[in-house]
Amino acid sequence: MQKRRKFIKTTALGSIGVTILPFFRLFKEGKLTATIQQITTSPENHLFGYIGQSLTIPWNLSGSRILTLSSPFIDHLPDGNEPAGVCLVHTDTQEGKFLKVEKVDESLGWNPQQGTMFYWNPENPDSQFFFNDRDKKTGKVFTVLYDIEKRKRVQEYKFNDTPVGNSGVCPVGKSFLAINYARMARLREVTGYKGATDWTEGITTPEDDGIFKINIKTGKKKLLVSFNTMENELKKKGYNTHEQALFINHTLWNRDGSLFCFFIRAGWRGVGKEKRTDVFCTMNSDGTGLHVGRKFIGGHPEWANGQNMIGRIDKDQVIFDIINEKIIGKIGTPESIPNPEGDISLSPGGNWFVNGYDGKDGKNYYNIIRLSDGAWVRTEGINKGEYTGDIRIDSAPRWNRGNNQVLVQGIANDGTEQLFIITVKIV
Numbered sequence: 080m081q082k083r084r085k086f087i088k089t090t091a092l093g094s095i096g097v098t099i100l101p102f103f104r105l106f107k108e109g110k111l112t113a114t115i116q117q118i119t120t121s122p123e124n125h126l127f128g129y130i131g132q133s134l135t136i137p138w139n140l141s142g143s144r145i146l147t148l149s150s151p152f153i154d155h156l157p158d159g160n161e162p163a164g165v166c167l168v169h170t171d172t173q174e175g176k177f178l179k180v181e182k183v184d185e186s187l188g189w190n191p192q193q194g195t196m197f198y199w200n201p202e203n204p205d206s207q208f209f210f211n212d213r214d215k216k217t218g219k220v221f222t223v224l225y226d227i228e229k230r231k232r233v234q235e236y237k238f239n240d241t242p243v244g245n246s247g248v249c250p251v252g253k254s255f256l257a258i259n260y261a262r263m264a265r266l267r268e269v270t271g272y273k274g275a276t277d278w279t280e281g282i283t284t285p286e287d288d289g290i291f292k293i294n295i296k297t298g299k300k301k302l303l304v305s306f307n308t309m310e311n312e313l314k315k316k317g318y319n320t321h322e323q324a325l326f327i328n329h330t331l332w333n334r335d336g337s338l339f340c341f342f343i344r345a346g347w348r349g350v351g352k353e354k355r356t357d358v359f360c361t362m363n364s365d366g367t368g369l370h371v372g373r374k375f376i377g378g379h380p381e382w383a384n385g386q387n388m389i390g391r392i393d394k395d396q397v398i399f400d401i402i403n404e405k406i407i408g409k410i411g412t413p414e415s416i417p418n419p420e421g422d423i424s425l426s427p428g429g430n431w432f433v434n435g436y437d438g439k440d441g442k443n444y445y446n447i448i449r450l451s452d453g454a455w456v457r458t459e460g461i462n463k464g465e466y467t468g469d470i471r472i473d474s475a476p477r478w479n480r481g482n483n484q485v486l487v488q489g490i491a492n493d494g495t496e497q498l499f500i501i502t503v504k505i506v
Contacts, residue, residue, distance in 0.1 A: 111456040113447060114502045117491055118168060120177045123149040124496040125166070126488050128194020131424040131477035132381040133331045134250040135198060137486045138479045140205035143171050144227065145486065145498070146197040149182060153191045153496050156273045156469055159218055163189045165210055167227065168498065183227065188212040188220050188244055188260065191470045191496075192269050196245045200224065201252035202295070207233070209255065211244035211272075218276035220244040220260050222293070236298055242276060243291050243300075246327075249364070251336040257291040257300070258327050266326040267347040269469040283324045284310040290330060290341065292366070303366035309343050312371040313358065320345050320356045333382040337364055340380065340388070340401070343371070361401060374404045378420045384429065391419035396434065411448050415455040422474045426482040431503070433485055435474025437463070443474040443489060447503050458501055461489035472496065 119125040125147045127137055137145045149164035150157075157163070165184035172179040188211035189195040200207035206228045212235075213220045219242035224234040236245075236257075243257035262279050264271025279285045289305040306325045313320060323345040330341045339362060346355035359375040362368055376390025376399050383389050386402045389410065396419035398408035410416065410432055421436030434446045442460025449455070463472040477486045485501040 110454045110506060111447065111449065112504045112506055113445075113456045113458050114504075115458055115461065116500045116502070117497055118145075118170075118178045118500055119147065119180055119498045120175075120491070121493050121495040121497075123151060123164070123180075124153045125149055125168075125180065125498050126153070126191065126194055126496055127197060127475075127477065127486060127498065128189075129192055129422070129473045129475045130194075130196070131422065131475045132379060133247060134334060134427060135477060136427065136480055137197065137477050138170075139199055139208075139227075140480065142479065142481065144168065145170060146199075146208055146210075147180065147498055148186070148189055148194055148197075149180065150191070153466065153470060156190055156268060157187075158274045159187055159213060159215060162187050163195070165195070165225070183230070184210075184223070184225060184232070186210055186212045186223075187215060188272050188275075190269065190272060191466075192473065196247075198245065198248035198255070200295070201248065201250060209245050209248055211260065213242075213244075213272060213275050217242075218261070218274060220272060220275050222255070222257065224295070234298065236293055236300075238300060241278065241287060241291070241300070241302075244272075245293075246290075246330040247332055247339070248295075249332050249336040250334055252295065253336075254295055254364075255293050256303075256330040256332070256339065257293050258330065259288050262288065262324075263326050263328075266324055267328075267344070269471075270326070270328055279306075283322060290327060290362075292364075301366065304362060304369055308369075309360075309371070312369065313343065313356070316372045318356065318358060318372070321354050323354070323356065325356070329379070331380070331382065332364070333386065334384060338362070338386060339364060340373070373401060374399075379422050381423045381425050383425060389423060389425060389432070395419060396423070410450070411446070411453070411455065415448055415453070415457075416446055422476060424476045424478055424485070426478045427480055428482045431478070431482050433476040433478070435476045435487065437474065441465075443472070443487070445474065445476055445485065445487065445501060447485070447501070449505075456503065461487060461499060462491075464490040464494070464496075476501075 145168040162185040164182040169179040195210040222236040222245040248255040260271040261275035261277035284306040286307040328342040380390040418436035491497040
């Protein structure tokens with residue numbers, strides 16, 4: 080275990096509490112306990128989205144607010160006329176058994192599985208957050224910066240020629256990555272916003288689309304890498320895209336904002352899996368150093384420190400030096416992590432790790448590990464209902480800033496989708 084601590088920096092960030100609700104369920108294993116609390120309730124469904132890696136934290140800096148979408152439905156992909164409510168969960172105010180939920184805005188840039196790419200602004204993490212939207216008249220996607228103290232949108236990042244939306248805010252601030260969610264919806268519906276305006280329709284590898292970097296302060300954009308460039312690099316490495324249209328998934332910043340990873344994909348619609356393109360890549364944050372065809376570590380990879388990532392290789396949850404492409408450590412055991420392919424997240428302080436996975440019984444389970452000594456606890460399953468495919472409910476765990484709570488979503492007893500908090504305590 081001494082070797083593991085060498086690779087993941089641990090720091091104490093202090094504890095940010097959430098109101099403890101009654102009727103929680105207790106599970107105990109070893110030195111840790113985990114309680115599960117449902118914090119939102121019907122009639123609306125409430126969701127955050129699938130992402131929980133790369134310091135995507137639903138709580139604001141003080142811990143007093145949690146971001147969520149609200150929707151009367153979760154059983155289909157919304158079109159351009161079905162907005163979701165952009166809401167704040169008040170962790171300091173209860174309404175009956177549950178926490179107060181306040182609607183502050185609406186978004187047409189969302190879907191049930193991925194949400195709207197919520198991120199608190201690293202340069203003002205207590206009161207400002209990002210979400211995606213689209214213009215109802217034009218169908219063009221854009222990103223919003225909202226301020227909860229001013230009670231309004233303080234900036235909208237609109238690009239008429241290339242209408243893109245946020246795909247990941249840099250953890251140290253200053254910029255966010257952006258991609259074409261309309262193109263994604265055409266090529267793999269679950270990843271985009273159905274019916275949004277796509278300026279690249281009919282173009283397999285456009286030169287004016289790819290991964291953009293947006294300056295948060297000025298609103299200026301820069302195309303870091305185009306699909307045309309990606310296609311050329313794929314050919315150099317011997318990849319055959321079968322002349323299919325490329326799209327991007329999962330632009331994930333590392334923790335110090337110096338590097339990001341992403342997947343180049345094609346062939347998710349209308350062809351067999353044997354013709355799919357699924358290539359893992361990295362690039363420096365300034366747009367240099369594109370490396371196509373990194374060794375892929377399975378699951379939904381998460382960044383540890385520097386150039387190290389956490390993912391699956393064979394049956395192990397590993398720490399992997401993505402640049403030198405070698406395993407430098409492992410997390411957990413087959414007992415504490417039976418499914419290293421699951422959705423994972425490293426706590427902001429780097430001292431706790433959670434692995435969420437589908438238990439194949441209609442429920443998502445969560446294994447939480449203290450990295451200093453390997454102590455762990457597994458929660459009971461949280462119902463994910465009959466939703467599959469484009470409207471599935473992934474396990475997707477998301478840490479708070481105090482490193483002691485994890486936000487997840489699942490199906491409540493009344494059949495609606497709601498938010499749950501897992502609280503970890505040392506005994």
